[in-house]
Amino acid sequence: MSRMHVVPILDKVRESHHTTTYRFRADFGGQAGQFVMVWIPRFDELPMALSYLGPVKGITVHAYGDATKALASFNLGDRIGVRGPYGNTFRLQGETVLAVAGGTGVASLIAAIEGFAQQGARVTTALGAKTAEELLFADRAGASGEVHIATDDGTRGFRGFVPALAEKLLEKHRFDQVITCGPERMLRGVVDMALKRGIKVQASLERYMKCGIGICDACAFDDKLVCLDGPVFDGEVLAASEDFGKFRRDKSGRRIPI
């Protein structure tokens, strides 16, 4: 069991107007692709990817709804709860890797990008955001390999969605592994284009979670659990899925179209 660690925020870095990285010290492990459940006291407890591993861990959070907006007002020294690490990890197998990240999805990918680079793989990152100001971790990705940028509004790099950029890269270069995280429809596109070319692909999914430890069934996905069997799934599994990109579960457990 992983008990709740209530820890002060040691560092807070504004990454864009709506996204912030929070750093904290926690004496549990954590590998590329894993997440923690983050308790924002008085608001909610939410799954967040570990965007920094090691003893001073980090999460990178889009202030989206009530709880994540409340978190944005937390100051250094204020305490949050974290428990984990949970979920499976990216398998770091491959020599030439394409990472395709949309929005805060890069928070789930960045540790894998760095992990691949550290073990000598050539990593190319296709990084997408709505607009230039919202691009995350371009520097960290750049320190691990080549970075190509896409923005919806064309304020930086390729104008358009990141899957389109990824497709261009796949056409031009040889890759033996694709990793991706972002909105589920985007993942669908990336998984399809990789499988079509016979390239291995791993995608990290985000689903509504309650327990994070494989008991509440809130994150059910086909007959799998995103918190336990995922969040990283192989492209083949996703391609065969009835739910991927089509259905999600709401808080009551109802299966509804995405």
Next chain:
Amino acid sequence: MSRMHVVPILDKVRESHHTTTYRFRADFGGQAGQFVMVWIPRFDELPMALSYLGPVKGITVHAYGDATKALASFNLGDRIGVRGPYGNTFRLQGETVLAVAGGTGVASLIAAIEGFAQQGARVTTALGAKTAEELLFADRAGASGEVHIATDDGTRGFRGFVPALAEKLLEKHRFDQVITCGPERMLRGVVDMALKRGIKVQASLERYMKCGIGICDACAFDDKLVCLDGPVFDGEVLAASEDFGKFRRDKSGRRIPI
């Protein structure tokens, strides 16, 4: 915490008309001087010295009251509960050791006798019983050193009590360590004669016990606990004791003269 191990009796050896050794397998440790709490189902749970250490442990029990008599009717394969090991151990420090054992007291000493011998000390055992038939572990003690025997009725060896025999041995030979176990009045005598000669002495006490783990206070002895701080006490501690050889606690906790 040491959970109750319910184990079949693997071996049963009649040592005398009233004393039997029971062997059983239990995957907990156990050192010279330590005891286990033995659950005799439907009867009682009692403290018993480990007369055999190692994976196939043993206890050597005098069929004295209801529970120990009931145990005598247990057959091979019948199950008893054991938990432990509890208590402190004999410190195996000394080159020339005199072990003074009265009655079933040798069950508490025999592992220490063997332990001393194994590490190269010269061990002399003064072994006492009411009568020759009741002598226990003379062979095992003999395999570890010299054995001198005392019987109250003179059916074997010295006629008289074992402390008197011990005194003779102390007069004749040099010892740097005495260990002893038996009735508390006997212990009193042995402790006194050793201390008088400036020889270190360790005595193992037997007091009424309930928990065996230092919480119920049943085995209170001065401000110590026989189950936790003992059962092995240094002679100096015993010599300074208000209770040693004088007072015991009954099952209700009343302090009564021995």
Next chain:
Amino acid sequence: MVDLRTEVAGIRLRNPTMLASGILDETGGSLLRVFEAGAGAVVTKSIGPEPREGYPNPTIVEIEGGLLNAVGLPNPGIEDFGDEVKKALAGQAVVIGSVYAKDAAEFAQVAARMADFGVAAVELNLSCPHAKGLGTEIAQSEEAVAEITRAVKDAVDVPVFPKLSPNVASIAPFAVAAEKAGADGIVAINTVKAMAISPELAMPILANKFGGLSGPAIKPIGVRAVYDIYEAVDIPVIGVGGVSTGRDALEYLMAGATAVQIGTAIATHGIGVFAAVTKEVASVLGEIGLPSVKDAVGAAHE
């Protein structure tokens, strides 16, 4: 070979383990997966008349010896749940449908719909703190337990298993009340009222403040409840609370349970726990010379 089969109110089980209500049982996929992993039967999440989101997070706290939860009965509502049950039944799972409601009439309605889906039995979750009966929790009023049991018995043809709360002075009278009202079996126990506080934040961790304790911590409480109930009633008892090994299961069986349910242990042992428990039950029974699970039931009574 030890005979592992057991039978609860006519429902035949290949082994005495069941999935407990509320754990990996809100979707057909998970129900089936747990059954295929070795559970003798699977009990669904407690389903109510309408969809319910449950409490906000944190809803679960991992603590020493188990879990504290206040999920607050999230469920898709009985209408949407038919598809999930059907999916599990299509895979040959033995499914017991757990239901909750606010009063006897509503219990009867929801249970009747659940029975329509083809479940082998219905389990009544009487520990719902939202559903007030007679001014207190339903589970704390013998009359409410009896009334609800009777209403559901009248509404369905499958066996009915009221599930009792341990948060009472004495549990056996509740089992007796349920038996008199026609219950076909008793499930015991639900979680124990509890709370966890974060010292650093000086506040309860659960958003709901209070929650229910489950896991190894409550095993001795559940075993005692089952022992007491077994002495008081003639219908079968299904034991639940802190089972994570075959020896735990045997404590319940010997206390009088005909089958055991497993919930929290899935968090620590994964869904392989059903096969592992069954295996250890067989091995201990073999060792002590009992030929079948049925021989173990109630063996700890004189």
Next chain:
Amino acid sequence: MVDLRTEVAGIRLRNPTMLASGILDETGGSLLRVFEAGAGAVVTKSIGPEPREGYPNPTIVEIEGGLLNAVGLPNPGIEDFGDEVKKALAGQAVVIGSVYAKDAAEFAQVAARMADFGVAAVELNLSCPHAKGLGTEIAQSEEAVAEITRAVKDAVDVPVFPKLSPNVASIAPFAVAAEKAGADGIVAINTVKAMAISPELAMPILANKFGGLSGPAIKPIGVRAVYDIYEAVDIPVIGVGGVSTGRDALEYLMAGATAVQIGTAIATHGIGVFAAVTKEVASVLGEIGLPSVKDAVGAAHE
């Protein structure tokens, strides 16, 4: 420097830890030893009118998450116990005398003798299953709790602390009944009804079959009880159940306890647990910027 002192009904404690009744407290030597090891106060074994041998062994089972016990109130009887209390008091220990009896009149007698010995307060063990009041365990009848509290209050001049059982549907009303009857503080909780069975022997391990669960397993149950009681009464609450670390103690303090008692943790941590708990309480309070134990009391309430 965090101020560790606390005060319960006028009794000043150097720190908020106390020895719980029934653990290493049947003899003056042990009481004193525990006090000297760092307890703020020591509560005696529950003493009755006559000597009692208690139940036969096994009386204690070591289980996952704590202990199960059915010692059956062995005690030397109130007359012989004076010497033990005197020995502890002579060593400057702060001693609270726990008593049990079969009815209100006998409680008053035993408590009066205990007070004569010079204890700082008397604690009433109402969870005695032998002492039947109004047809049930005393601890399960609000009237019995009130009646006994009142009788003892009339008989002694020191503060009176009834100790409540968790084996009830709702504990707060019992605290309210005790407060109305004049109690100066509430102690909660006693052990939780439980049982352990040996699968190999197919029988309960305790000679008494049933016992009480203590230790980490019951901590969340005790914290919740204290939280509820704190909201219901104005007298101080003393929390007990599963405390073995400073963070455990803080859960109780923040739930509303003015002090905590420690029993079972002695089996796992030794009597050094009192100093260790106190040290961790100070360090966590320092870390979160609370200047004193008193500031922590009840901090988890809004």
